[in-house]
Amino acid sequence: MNDTALVIAGRRFTSRLIVGTGKYPSHAVMAQAHAASGTEMVTVAVRRVNITDRSRESLLDYIDTKTIFILPNTAGCYTADDAIRTAHLAREAGLSNWVKLEVIGDERTLFPDSEALLEATRVLVRDGFVVLPYTNDDPIVCRKLEEAGAAAVMPLGAPIGSGLGIQNPNNIRIIREFIRVPLIVDAGVGTASDAAVAMELGADGVLMNTAIAGAREPAVMAEAMKHAVIAGRMAYLAGRIPQKMYATASSPVDGVVTR
Amino acid sequence: MFITLNGEPHELDGPLSIADLLTKLSLDPRRVAVEHNYAIIRRHLFADVTVHDGDRIEIVNFVGGGSTPGYRS
Numbered sequence: 001m002n003d004t005a006l007v008i009a010g011r012r013f014t015s016r017l018i019v020g021t022g023k024y025p026s027h028a029v030m031a032q033a034h035a036a037s038g039t040e041m042v043t044v045a046v047r048r049v050n051i052t053d054r055s056r057e058s059l060l061d062y063i064d065t066k067t068i069f070i071l072p073n074t075a076g077c078y079t080a081d082d083a084i085r086t087a088h089l090a091r092e093a094g095l096s097n098w099v100k101l102e103v104i105g106d107e108r109t110l111f112p113d114s115e116a117l118l119e120a121t122r123v124l125v126r127d128g129f130v131v132l133p134y135t136n137d138d139p140i141v142c143r144k145l146e147e148a149g150a151a152a153v154m155p156l157g158a159p160i161g162s163g164l165g166i167q168n169p170n171n172i173r174i175i176r177e178f179i180r181v182p183l184i185v186d187a188g189v190g191t192a193s194d195a196a197v198a199m200e201l202g203a204d205g206v207l208m209n210t211a212i213a214g215a216r217e218p219a220v221m222a223e224a225m226k227h228a229v230i231a232g233r234m235a236y237l238a239g240r241i242p243q244k245m246y247a248t249a250s251s252p253v254d255g256v257v258t259r
Numbered sequence: 260m261f262i263t264l265n266g267e268p269h270e271l272d273g274p275l276s277i278a279d280l281l282t283k284l285s286l287d288p289r290r291v292a293v294e295h296n297y298a299i300i301r302r303h304l305f306a307d308v309t310v311h312d313g314d315r316i317e318i319v320n321f322v323g324g325g326s327t328p329g330y331r332s
Contacts, residue, residue, distance in 0.1 A: 022324040030323065045324025048265040048317065049291060051284060058290060059323050075324050089319050092299050093292035209324075 020209025125149030158188025199232025260312035
């Protein structure tokens with residue numbers, strides 16, 4: 001099948017699956033899952049170094065940076081200022097000027113604070129970052145994020161870690177129509193069919209963490225997700241049939257053997 | 260002298276460079292980012308910036324996370 005690569009800010013990705021690095025039983029299991037997923041981009045959080053316990057191995061030792069691009073995130077930030085500061089630290093510690101921008105507005109739902117997200121996007125774009133904002137599935141906010149210079153928009157399918165699947169498919173479809181930059185569904189995927197649905201709706205990629213890391217067999221789920229993203233993408237490109245209430249025979253009506 | 264290191268009081272013998280502080284803490288300078296009194300210090304300046312009594316130092320690195328709930332700062 002002929003498909004174009006996913007291109008974000010001029011960088012090409014063959015895989016449309018972006019994976020997190022948190023909540024795995026071990027770094028080794030994470031590395032197996034990354035390999036099985038075929039991902040070319042993983043997201044990592046920025047945190048204070050644990051000064052007293054230096055025994056823990058470095059996460060980066062378990063990421064194959066020859067094939068996997070590292071996308072730092074601002075998870076855990078509740079204000080634009082904190083997110084901006086974290087993004088700058090990530091750029092300094094890391095290998096690139098990309099950031100998955102999260103500005104959370106509520107602890108229980110982890111829904112983004114759209115106002116602060118827009119503000120932080122504007123500042124970080126001005127500061128030279130490639131900004132990928134994690135946003136509510138609000139088409140108007142997504143349009144404003146694109147206008148603010150976001151390199152992609154990443155609407156949630158459902159609350160982070162909920163595994164509920166795509167709660168508002170119609171909004172994802174509308175967002176796809178509203179924006180020109182890549183649309184990555186970020187958060188809410190629970191199982192492979194959810195990822196396929198996201199891609200069938202027109203998403204250019206899917207980002208997930210818990211669905212893989214929390215599965216009983218992370219590497220097996222990672223492989224399932226790889227296939228689901230490819231299947232959903234192919235179905236989107238193939239153009240699905242219209243949905244109808246009643247049956248339409250798929251065999252010829254003429255020549256049926258009768259008495 | 261005392262500095263505030265990642266939000267906690269930390270005792271040091273005396274003023275030293277950020278590069279020496281990282282060595283003292285067994286941290287790889289290529290794997291971390293450092294804030295000195297709220298200003299990010301570029302890696303090539305680690306040897307040139309001196310940490311004094313009362314300074315605030317933040318040292319961060321990358322940890323596992325996707326869209327995981329983090330700490331509230």
